[in-house]
Amino acid sequence: MLDAIPPLRARRGAADDERVIKLAVLAVGGQGGGVLADWITDVAERNGYVAQSTSVAGVAQRTGATIYYIEMARHTGRLPVFALSPAQGDVDILIAAELMEAGRAIIRGFVTPERTTLIASSHRIAAVSEKIEPGDGRASSSKVHATAEAASKRFIAFDMERIAAENGSMISASLLGALAGSDALPFTRETYEQAIGAGGRGVKASLAAFGAAYDRTRGTPAPAQSAILHNVVEPTPNAGSVSGPEALMQGWQQLSARVVALPEPVRDMALLGLRKVVDYQDIAYGGEYLDRLDKAVALDNVGHAYALSIAAAKHLANALCYDDMIRVADLKTRSTRDRRVRREVGVKPGSILQVTEYFHPRIEEFCGTLPAGLGKYIENRPKLAAFLDRRINHGRRIRTDSLAGFAALWFIGGLRRWRRSLLRHKVEIAHLDRWYALALSYVPRDYALAVEILNCRRLIKGYSDTHVRAQSKFDRVLSALDLVKGRADAADWLRRLREMALKDEKGDMLDGALKTVATLGPDPMG
Amino acid sequence: MAERSFAKEVEKLRLGAGEEFSGEGILAITKALLQCGVGYVGGYQGAPISHLMDVLADAQDILGELGVHFEASASEATATAMLAASVHYPIRGAATFKSTVGTNVASDALANLASGGVTGGALIIVGEDYGEGSSIMQERSHAFAMKSQVWLLDPRPNLPSIVKAVEDGFELSEISNTPVMLQVRIRCCHVHGHFIAKDNKRPPMTVADALDAPRRDTGRIVLPPASFLHEKEKVQKRWPAAVDFIRNNKINEFFGSDHGSVGVVMQGGMYNAVIRALQRLGLADIYGDTDVPLYVLNAVYPLIDDEFLSFCEGKQAVLVVEEGQPNYIEQAFASMLHKAGRGARLVGKEYLPMAGEYTGQIMLDGIGSFLRAEAPHLLPGEVRAPNKVGDGVDTADLINVVPGRPPGFCIGCPERPIFAATKLVEQELGKHHIASDIGCHLFSIMPPFELGATTMGYGLGPASASAFNSPEAKRRSISFVGDGGFWHNGLTSSIGNAVFNKNDGVIVIVDNFYSAATGGQDILSSRAGNKTKSTKHPITEAVKGMGVKWLRHVDRTYDVGKMQDTLREALTTEEKGPKVIVASSECMLNRQRREKPLIDKAIKGGERVVKPKFGVDEDICTGDHACMRLSGCPSLSVKSLDDPLRDDPVASIDQNCVGCGNCGEVADAAVLCPSFYRADVVHNPGRWDRFVETARRAAIGLLQRRRESRRLTFADA
Secondary structure, eight states, X not given: OOOOOOOOOOOTTOOGGGOXXXXXXXXXTTSOHHHHHHHHHHHHHHTTEEEEXXXXXXXXXXXXXXXXXXXXXXXXXXXXXXXXXXXXXXXXXXXXXXXXXXXXXXXXXXXXXXXXXXXXXOOXXXXXXXXXXXXXXXXXXXXXXXXXXXXXXXXXXXXXXXXXXXXXXXXHHHHHHHHHHHTOSSOOHHHHHHHHHHHOSSHHHHHHHHHHHXXXXXXXXXXXXXXXXXXOOOOOTTOSOEEOOHHHHHHHHHHHHHHHTSOHHHHHHXXXXXXXXXXXXXXXXXXXXXXXXXXXXXXXXXXXXXXXXXXXXXXXXXXXXXOOHHHHHHHHTOHHHHHHHHHHHTOOTTOXXXXXXXXXXXXXXXXXXXXXXXXXXXXXXXXHHHHHHHHHOSOEEEETTSHHHHHHHHHHHHGGGGGGGBHHHHHHHHHHHHHHHXXXXXXXTOHHHHHHHHHGGGGOOOSHHHHHHHHHHHHHHHHTHHHHTTSTTHHHHHHHHHHHHTTSSXXXXXXXXHHHHHTOOSOSOO | OOSSOOTTGGGGGGOOTTOEEEEEHHHHHHHHXXXXXXXXXXXXXXXXXHHHHHHHHHTHHHHHHHTOEEEEOSSHHHHHHHTTHHHHSOOOEEEEEEETHHHHHHHHHHHXXXXXXXXXXXXXXXXXXXXXXXXXXXXXXXXXXXHHTOEEEOOOSSHHHHHHHHHHHHHHHHHHTOOEEEEEEHHHHTOEEEEEOOOOOOOSSOHHHHHHSOOOOGGGSSSTTHHHHHHHHIIIIIHHHHHHHHHHTTOSEEESOXXXXXXXXXXXXXXXXXXXXXXXXXXXXXXXXXXXXXXXXXXXXXXXXXXXXXXXXXXXXXXXXXXXXXXXXXXXXXXXXXXXXOOOEEESTTTSOSSSOOOHHHHHHHHHHHHHHHOGGGSXXXXXXXXXXXXXXXXXXXXXXXXXXXXXXXXTOTTHHHHHHHXXXXXXXXXXXXXXXSSGGGGGGSTTTOOXXXXXXXXXXXXXXXXXXXXTOSSOOEEEEEHHHIIIIIIIIIIIHHHHTTOOOEEEEEEOSSBTTTTOBOOTTOOSOOSSSOOOOOHHHHHHHTTOOEEEEESOTTOHHHHHHHHHHHHHOSOOSOEEEEEEOOOHHHHHHHHHHHHHHHHHTTOOEEEEEEEEOTTTOOSOOXXXXXXOOTTEEEEOOSOTTOOSOEEEEOTTOOOOSHHHHHHHHTTOOTTEEEEEEEESOOHHHHHHHHHHHHHHHHHHHHHHTTSOEETTO
């Protein structure tokens, strides 16, 4: 039987007033995606369009990824049939209120090269999974940028969160500004501003953020790289000034001269290390730092681009500046710290700042701050140590805006003068020397492995239990040395083990990797 | 008081005949109820109909003017039982809740209501929490309608259709003496649209009128022999009445051509998605005009045999678009065709997936392949044989880059310290079996806490740990229940059960003063005053009344040390029987919403206000992120330093911090590190404040200058 349906009218690519514009907003719960969706709907209606917005409320709004969806078409008197959710390959404008949400939109297929204008704020809101890694668990922003460029018809990205904050508003306002500035919708700037005005709350700030983002969108055609700067600023030697009493300045000049005498590639890191070490203790300590560094430089050569010396410059400085009570107290009582807190908190003139510090010293920290003999004496007597711990080991909240609290910390910070004679120093320096000697001992046999041994210092961080766990990871990673040494890929293995150690808290991934290392057969290369 | 206020929007409920209503789906439903002369409304909050309850709560003045009784029911069972008012009296009543979880709870009342039948229209509006954004098990309300024989409406997702479905629903209920369920999907509840309003109607009989003239009829009560008669009445009287009404009033709709070799049948709620797929296939315009015959089931139960069979007349193949499984509608239609001996081929789940949400792409693929197979001549050439496949952008790498972002605790959430304390106690005493419940506290199962093994239903956390009660056990179970779940069902099913069965486990009742996960509605133990409800009934009193002997109340959950000590005591005490800890602190989202405007006003008004915020000393933080593994607060994040000496990002607290105190408490209780500080800003300080400040600053400045004059200072160090 022949089908009776008459030939179809041409319905694709219909006239402009038969076109549905589809716009999706991907946001993180709490970013105000609903406000943005309401504004866009309002703008569309002001321009003689029919618009429909939908969202999925519910628990996803509690900090999870959320999606808002808007469809609009020119009002012709008949109501169009709008869909209630975005479909893959069928979105004209995608607004992502955070960079990874732009990535999620691409993965979900909502961004297509032929038609989608992708407007994304390039700032990051780290997901919980990115934050809880002991190392750096953050996702690669550059990967998202690169894919977004290829996946979209037009990619507009800049830090809209910052623009909002600078104008005292929320990101919804700057996102709307970017949308208006993109001309992706056939609406005038004025109608957007009217929609914001009709909202009634925080209009002035919203308009300012809107305007700033609008101008930014107009003014910068391809702002792709602006946001991926991962705060990696190349250090410039002699950046930042040094000041102090004449005698100390002379000492500093001598130390700086020693840095200048180092091979050129080592200088930047060595200068930064030197500043840190002198700031931590004194000029003499800086001298000790450079003495140790010289040992690495003596074994190094230009053929290896001085990788060993650079690693030594970095990690020696960190190892020498171990985190003890004195350092914490010193840092917390500086005038620079006071200024930084005021800036970060945003204390306005006329207001008063009160600062409470959270300390929880244990017997270990107490003994570490005693002269080495006395500290050792207590540590060797568990009953005495436990007795003292019961008195010491509880949380202390110290108000550093009060004179008494400040003076107590100021006093502890002043113990710096005697630091070299304290137990913690002896322990730390012995540990440092063992590690450093171990690393340097490998230079003639396996240069790359020596560098990796130095880099393992990165594992040591944290205070109290966290510090103990970090030490244990450091020891476990280095315990693999006996298994991998002599292999051509020994350095690679050590690097891998270190990376594993930074993946989780207890080092479960590291233990797994160590098991793998233990089963390694004889080195095929070696 | 709920998280979102509809105080302004509810004014739209006063719109009269001919005026245009513009707003969200749920508000439209409320307006429709009033236009229908509803006499009473009840319900229990839960996405996606939480806002319907909030709208009703905010509309109490308007409801009062019309003589409409509104209740925020204790549970979905309560809400459905409330519909008993329509059994003997010709009063229209409505109940609303989230489905299918709410329908599960309501089942007992629903079955009884459906058996005896109703005189006044009884409408149950279920918010179908299915697909993207859903927080519950994926099931269908359809099964409930079938098993209790309750009619199920599934209107097209636009405001005029939903409003009409409310009107139709009441009439259908009255004509067939059967309760009617009106199903609205999650996005439909939040869809923004328009419809032309009618005048609100005062119920012809109010509940007050009914109380003045009580009626009874033994024949409507569910007890033999009446219940046997009900079963027969259902199929002999009520079913035919419903079928006639649906057919005569053209509740189901036909679109497209009258004839053709293929056709598509769909649930009303799927209509827009089907049209979109046809648009994309070049077979429909934006107004939904199409030549493909469509049969839209705005009533999905009961199905109308002759309507369907005549639609199939002359068609070779008919596609059923039915979201979710089992495919009850498809099965019913297949049976009809078979019994009628018709030849049309019925397909459905062959082209569309058996399970899962019917997204735009799935619909396009499914309908596209149906038409390609059954009616290729309909399709434009470029659809029949597309030139290119895929969009050419490789996203495989991106999948490994983009982190998942599940929902979690809000900034400053008072539940965070409870789970931080639990994690710390587990570090001391080892892992325990932990039973979770429904509510925000269920986010404990996600990183960074990863606590909790099961969730069995609202208020059933402790009940779900009841098997773990053995005299040989060396460790106790821990179970959680929120205040919402506690009052919903937990008091009897969990606490009462634990007391009666001498359960030795530890029960933590998370009391945040609201039903927080559903949008901050008030409950019995809410501490705020409520004009129309009775609040301030302490959970501790109820627990004591239930017979619990070991009871501790932690009235500030942010005290992580105390929380930890209390948990440890509960897990190790010699005392037998349930150990109940009530952990109370106000939901921060609601607290901020309540306090922030007041604080801002006070600051502007020159009052002395202390505002806390936390910070991290970036040079003291070593970047080990131990604090984040005990927090997960959105405000506490990582940042890179401009320092090549440092490899790992350090902790940083952003401007959204509300100064809840968790960071400091955890740093202390877990002995983490001294990087955190609390900065209290005293706005509009008094004279004494300023005097002390000046003196302190002078003395501190002196000490700072003394030290700094004797050392080198590095400008950016």
